[in-house]
Amino acid sequence: MYDIIIIGAGTAGLSAAIYGLRAGKKVLVLEQLSYGGQIINTPEIENYPGIKNISGFDFATGLYEQATALGAEVKYEQVTGIADGAEKQVTTTEATYSCKAIIIATGAKNRPLGLDREAELVGGGVSYCATCDGAFYKKRPVAVNGGGNTALEDALFLSNYCSKVYLIHRRDEFRGEVKQVEQLKAKENVEFVLNATVTALLGEDQVEGIEVTDKITGEKRTLQVDGLFIAIGQMPENAVFAPLIQLDSAGYVVAGEDCKTNVEGIYAAGDCRTKTVRQLTTAAADGAVAALAACAYIG
Numbered sequence: 001m002y003d004i005i006i007i008g009a010g011t012a013g014l015s016a017a018i019y020g021l022r023a024g025k026k027v028l029v030l031e032q033l034s035y036g037g038q039i040i041n042t043p044e045i046e047n048y049p050g051i052k053n054i055s056g057f058d059f060a061t062g063l064y065e066q067a068t069a070l071g072a073e074v075k076y077e078q079v080t081g082i083a084d085g086a087e088k089q090v091t092t093t094e095a096t097y098s099c100k101a102i103i104i105a106t107g108a109k110n111r112p113l114g115l116d117r118e119a120e121l122v123g124g125g126v127s128y129c130a131t132c133d134g135a136f137y138k139k140r141p142v143a144v145n146g147g148g149n150t151a152l153e154d155a156l157f158l159s160n161y162c163s164k165v166y167l168i169h170r171r172d173e174f175r176g177e178v179k180q181v182e183q184l185k186a187k188e189n190v191e192f193v194l195n196a197t198v199t200a201l202l203g204e205d206q207v208e209g210i211e212v213t214d215k216i217t218g219e220k221r222t223l224q225v226d227g228l229f230i231a232i233g234q235m236p237e238n239a240v241f242a243p244l245i246q247l248d249s250a251g252y253v254v255a256g257e258d259c260k261t262n263v264e265g266i267y268a269a270g271d272c273r274t275k276t277v278r279q280l281t282t283a284a285a286d287g288a289v290a291a292l293a294a295c296a297y298i299g
């Protein structure tokens with residue numbers, strides 16, 4: 001019997017674990033892949049208060065080590081369902097665990113563009129992770145699609161390795177930080193392709209180019225690139241909770257700043273819940289809020 005079961009070992013989940021453990025609770029963290037969540041693939045973090053500069057991997061590893069040193073039990077199992085009752089239960093592909101409170105901190109996964117053969121060409125030129133795959137494209141031309149912080153960071157990172165980086169965005173204004181846009185503008189090997197969408201992947205088993213369509217003129221153009229890095233945001237993965245927990249139309253857990261869901265004693269923290277600002281800082285803050293609320297609920 002655990003006090004708190006946390007589903008997801010990203011920034012929100014591990015922050016919740018730290019707060020729960022420091023309050024003397026017995027905490028289990030369930031994670032389907034590896035600890036760290038999305039931030040583990042970010043090359044550089046420069047906007048976490050108190051830390052001037054750190055890689056996503058080092059940040060996530062520090063968080064993981066902090067939680068496990070405090071006594072967090074972490075199991076790598078996929079959650080298949082949760083149940084409410086006198087005790088709450090979390091079922092995974094391996095076992096069923098009982099607890100007094102649950103914190104859902106499942107984050108979000110990469111959104112695909114929806115192109116023909118996109119899934120097939122992952123590993124053959126299509127990637128969702130510049131930090132993981134960027135080194136394969138040394139001195140080769142690539143494209144990044146997206147206009148948020150991830151796309152900007154990916155383009156900056158790749159511009160250090162690649163002969164050419166096309167940054168394709170569907171509008172003429174970026175959603176990401178101005179500072180990074182300015183840094184990209186100063187790079188000789190970076191070209192902005194604005195008001196444009198990627199409409200086709202070219203090449204058989206390997207990406208040899210992409211077709212880009214201008215949204216205003218409708219004109220199509222081929223960019224000779226060996227890789228396409230897709231960074232168009234995330235989608236939540238909360239379907240497994242839908243029988244019990246209220247989700248919004250996009251699949252995010254409906255919960256306010258207090259992290260409370262429609263079920264007492266079940267909380268949602270970080271990118272998986274309805275919110276406007278999805279940042280490392282807000283994920284960490286949610287972890288603290290959800291864990292302290294769970295502690296108060298348990299009593």
Ligand code: NAP
Nearest residue numbers: 045047146147148149150151170171175231232233278279
């Ligand atoms: P995001 O901020 O949601 O941006 C997604 C981008 O992709 C937007 O520019 C959007 O265009 C575009 N897009 C969405 N769907 C598209 C489609 N079907 N076709 C073409 N373009 C599409 O996602 P993100 O950059 O992954 O960032 C997610 C969150 O993490 C954000 O809050 C971000 O600030 C945060 N983040 C923080 C850090 C950091 O703190 N260091 C690093 C990375 C990310 P529109 O602009 O036109 O909507």
